[in-house]
Amino acid sequence: MKDHGGTEDRRSWMGILARAPEGRAAACLDAAMARPGFTWLRAPEIGTVMVRGRAGGTGAPFNLGETTLTRCALKLADGTVGHAYIQGRRKADAEVAALCDALMQTEDAARIRRAVIEPLRTEADAARASRARKAAATKVDFFTMVRGED
Amino acid sequence: MYVAVKGGERAIDNAHAWLAEERRGDASVAELSVAQIREQLALAVNRVMAEGSLYDPDLAALAIKQARGDLIEAVFLIRAYRTTLPRFGTSHPVDTGAMACDRRISATFKDLPGGQVLGPTFDYTHRLLDFALAAEGEAPHTPEREADDAAMPRVMDFLNREGLIEEARPSDDVPPDVTREPLAMPADRALRLQVLSRADEGFILGLAYSTQRGYARNHPFVGELRIGTVAVEMDVPELGFAVEIGEIALTECETVNQFTGSKTEPAQFTRGYGLVFGQTERKAISMALVDRALRWEELGEDDVGAPAQDAEFVLYHADNIQATGFLEHIKLPHYVDFQSELELVRKLRREASADADGHQEAAE
Incomplete structure (x- = not known):
């Protein structure tokens, strides 16, 4: 197994795969290449994660509530291992995320980055920017009436 | 005293079948999809997620549909479902x-x-019913403005x-x-x-x-x-x-x-x-x-x-x-409990009237 990316890079692509809307990563991957064979190390399973907050936003942690999570791990024919931890109950998406995570560590990394990771990042950025523009349009512009003798 | 504890299965099955029909409502009106609830009744979905203590909009929307819009019943369904899931870990505190x-x-x-x-926001709306929403319309358009980052x-x-x-002050205590x-x-x-x-x-x-x-x-x-x-x-x-x-x-x-x-x-x-x-x-x-x-x-x-x-x-x-759970359980059969209370009240009344008779005799 070759490591073509550092931890930060891997954290970044795993996050992008996790945040992709349902079916979107699969569409990108299938348009780019035929899916390689793999064996399950851990078939997709659904559970929860306890989400924590902090009192006052910055203080002592407390348990806020859980969110659903799907995780899986697989191994490509060359032994490369891919993991997925994605929010929601999405076994098909988790499989694709783990597959892409594995492929990003192989010779196919550049191809997956171009066909899957970068488009998903662009779409996520666009969605976020669109919401930010709508929010900006609701920002209050105060008019201050100047009064008095001076 | 013997109290029958079996029976009622047919009545229960039929009640649930009728519940399903009532949930669907008039079949000539289009059925709500879970996605419609998730997208268009989002604040009800949010409340069910918050009180169900499980963040999953699709599940909350399904629970609302199943509960016929009874949000506490929907929260109940979410809490029950949550207990069937393994917990894989804990998040870092959100920033x-x-x-x-x-x-x-x-x-x-x-x-x-x-x-x-x-x-x-609902703030600054006039809280007047908007009858335009009763008619099917175009998707509304939202103005945008350049956002500074x-x-x-x-x-x-x-x-x-x-x-x-x-x-x-921050700490790393385990809550x-x-x-x-x-x-x-x-x-x-x-x-x-x-x-x-x-x-x-x-x-x-x-x-x-x-x-x-x-x-x-x-x-x-x-x-x-x-x-x-x-x-x-x-x-x-x-x-x-x-x-x-x-x-x-x-x-x-x-x-x-x-x-x-x-x-x-x-x-x-x-x-x-x-x-x-x-x-x-x-x-x-x-x-x-x-x-x-x-x-x-x-x-x-x-x-x-x-x-x-x-x-x-x-x-x-x-x-x-x-x-x-505790409040609603009192509507379920309590026949045996009530029988014993009934016996007690009858006994107290018998004793009271016997006492009264005794006093009357003594007075005579």
């Missing part, structure tokens, strides 16, 4: 300071960096610069978890915040309102209210680093409360905190007020005997699933 805000307002500072952003610093940080507000350990008193603030965040909105609203009306009044201002999405990260042991698993929408409310000082603390502002899943601002504000009222002891305030100061009263009655 609400880095929230991508849809809404961010302050009632204490007009000109704050990042500005007053109203977001998709400036961060939205916490309002609390301004007050902090002058040392006028109590600080929320208690009410889903793993039964609630026990005394409850520390971390436990109280967990219980309040999943508490019944109506109950918490009523308690918060009671503090405003004078039962443990604490002069709250909404220092900051923000609604938006934050990233959720968790450690993955097999990788040895944390990964982002997705984003959740949250509502956060920080109140600033007058505090005249105590023997140990100078006069300053204190804080109440609310953090709730989804766009749920009434609940988040209520939570912040009740959180602040419950902090009386730690801040050296007087116990004025107000309900909102009584942690045991608040926390043991805030959970609508516990409450409805």
Whole structure:
């Protein structure tokens, strides 16, 4: 197994795969290449994660509530291992995320980055920017009436 | 006495079959899809996620459909489903300071960096029924404006610069978890915040309102209210680093409360905190007020005997699933219990009338 990316890079692509809307990563991957064979190390399973907050936003942690999570791990024919931890109950998406995570560590990394990771990042950025523009349009512009003798 | 305990299966099956038909309603009216509920009844979905204490909009929408819109029944379904799932871990505490805000307002500072952003709010609407919604229309269009990527610093940080507000110092304490350990008193603030965040909105609203009306009044201002999405990260042991698993929408409310000082603390502002899943601002504000009222002891305030100061009263009655479970069980068969009560009342009356007869005889 070759490591073509550092931890930060891997954290970044795993996050992008996790945040992709349902079916979107699969569409990108299938348009780019035929899916390689793999064996399950851990078939997709659904559970929860306890989400924590902090009192006052910055203080002592407390348990806020859980969110659903799907995780899986697989191994490509060359032994490369891919993991997925994605929010929601999405076994098909988790499989694709783990597959892409594995492929990003192989010779196919550049191809997956171009066909899957970068488009998903662009779409996520666009969605976020669109919401930010709508929010900006609701920002209050105060008019201050100047009064008095001076 | 023998009381029949079997029977009723056919009646129950038929009742549930009728329930299914009533749930569907008039078959000539199009059926609601779960996606429609998720997208168009989003605030009901948010409430079910918050009180069900499980963030999953699709599941909450399904629960609302199954419960025919009874939100407490929907919360019940979510809580029951949650218990069937294994827990894979715990997230890092979410960073609400880095929230991508849809809404961010302050009632204490007009000109704050990042500005007053109203977001998709009911505030300033006229609360007049909009009959246009009864007709099918085009999807509405939202105006946009260039967004500066400036961060939205916490309002609390301004007050902090002058040392006028109590600080929320970070710690790495492992908080208690009410889903793993039964609630026990005394409850520390971390436990109280967990219980309040999943508490019944109506109950918490009523308690918060009671503090405003004078039962443990604490002069709250909404220092900051923000609604938006934050990233959720968790450690993955097999990788040895944390990964982002997705984003959740949250509502956060920080109140600033007058505090005249105590023997140990100078006069300053204190804080109440609310953090709730989804766009749920009434609940988040209520939570912040009740959180602040419950902090009386730690801040050296007087116990004025107000309900909102009584942690045991608040926390043991805030959970609508516990409450409805115990409340609704009294409608289920209690034939044996009642038979024994009936026997007791008859016996007491027999004895009373025998006594009365005895007195009468003695008087004669």
